[in-house]
Amino acid sequence: MISVSSVSMRYGSKILFEDVSVTFTPGRRYGLTGPNGAGKSTFMKVLTGELEAQKGSVVRPRKLGVLRQDQFQFDAFRVIDTVIMGNAPLWKALEERDRIYEKPELTDEDGMRLGELEGVIGDEDGYTAESDAAVLMQGLDISDELHERKMGELQGGQKVRVLLAQALFGKPDALLLDEPTNHLDLESIHWLREFLVGFQGTLITISHDRHFLNAVTTHTADIDYQTIIVYTGGYDEMVVAKTQIRSRLESQNEQREKKIAQLNEFISRFAAGTRSTQVTSRKKEVERLQTAELARSNIQRPFIKFDQLRPSGKHVLEFEGLAKAYGDQTVIKGFSGAVMRGEKVCLMGRNGVGKTTMLKSLLTGSKDVAEKDFSLDGGVVKWGHEAQIGYFPQDVTGLIEPGLTVNEWLHQWDPKVTLEEIRGLLGQMLFRGEEGLKPTKALSGGESARLLFCKLMLLKPNILVLDEPTNHLDLESINALNIALQRYEGTVFLVTHDQDLIEEVGTRLWNFEHGEIEDHKGPYEEWAEKK
Secondary structure (H helix, E strand, O other), rough: EEEEEEEEEEEOOEEEEEEEEEEEEEOOOOEOOOOOOOOOHHHHHHHHOOOOOOEEEEEEEOOEEOOOOOOOOOOOEHHHHHOOOOOHHHHHHHHHHHHHOOOOOOOOOHHHHHHHHHHHHHHOOHHHHHHHHHHHHOOOOOOHOOOOOOOOOOHHHHHHHHHHHHHOOOOOEEEEEEEEOOOOOOOHHHHHHHHHOOOOOOOEEEEOOOHHHHHOOEEEEEEOOOEEEEEEEOOOHHHHHHHHHHHHHHHHHHHHHHHHHHHHHHHHOOOOOHHHHHHHHHHHHHHHHOOOOOOOOOOOOOOOOOOOOOOOEEEEEEEEEEEEEEOOOEEEEEEEEHHHHHHOOEEEEEOOHHHHHHHHHHHOOOOOOOOOOOOEEEEEEOOOOOEEEEOOOOOOOOOOOOOOOOHHHHHHHHHHOOHHHHHHHHHHHHOOHHHHEEEEEHHHHHHHHHHHHHHHHHOOOEEEEEEEOOOOOOOOHHHHHHHHHHOOOOOOEEEOHHHHHHHHHEEEEEEEEOOOEEOOHHHHHHHHHHO
């Protein structure tokens, strides 16, 4: 159990949450939600003890599993050792035992201490630690040959998986996971989901994956209105309950305001007359009914709408015999097909199987968005009549050149557009007030992603090629993107691990598996049933 009592956190004049008291119970799985900037990661750090609350206290269990956000912290350690470090008492005992055995001669005290340490190692299942860690890593698609490597040799996505295994190792009483699905492919997310559903302790997770939250969580702790309210159910159930509560409060306040207005009218009419007793009683009632000011919500909902300047031809794309290899590794082998106007193709499969390579291969047929350093080994790509492509790459760094303001960067893509239209577009993506004057070099990853969406909305392409566009978006923005893609009348190529997007947007699937690409002409549900 994790118990929070009267906890407050603020930065300057901004209150994140105040006098929060909440208990997280064993056997329950909590989604920690709230818009970007509401204080989710701050609250998580308070729970782990990484950050001291400015006011209040936190009671934690002895064994706490935490997903570490610093990917470089363990670069000097072996992968398997990094996982075992998730059980801090065991790792401490193993390290001390190794130090004692390194001594040239052992004293009687050393012998006694070794006996104590062996007891700790036995109690913490230390004799099966490496095999237990290996099983965990296999589930997270960390191949056996990586186990003995140093963490510094791994790629970012692989490191995240190892750190996730570290958090899960050692049978913790509570798991605190901040964005555990980041950099995980759909298969790994499914594995993690099943693992967490079977977890018997307390789980608290932050995630921008709505489908994951709905599948895993039994309760939702929502940070908003400067407090934390716990709702029963997953994310969708929380949204419904929160809307109902907010509507009820606002309705009650509206009724109070009407009543107060009627009372004040009576007071003003008879204040100087003979009905002083009634006036006094009504003044007291006004004080009692005075509407408590509602704290403002932190939620900001972007508005994404993709239009087409003009539609493409009916035959959007044809490609034949596509081939691409990196050294000895063949990624695409003789893939052919055609895409018609209005199709929404979702590319699925584990990380590293070639989804991004496929998008880059298709883009070689368009001189406007083709990547300069990329070329096919074989095959032909032909885009159809009037094809206009809007591209959102996986890595947005470097796409937005420094030395400009946000307004200037966006305006350069269509100098004919007025400044008012530019401001309107930026406002839709939550660049409010003076934020259009912000230097592009100061943009965060999330702001860069939102600015790229502004560019796509400005240019109005009839084909969208999107490579993991949700990486830097919060739940509200992902939901807005989902709706926008469903309503878009053009053609879409989408790489994503977000199951809601795949299910609700996709009309066709390219599934990458075992070096082959399966082309399923139909929605995800139909494909999953067939599987």
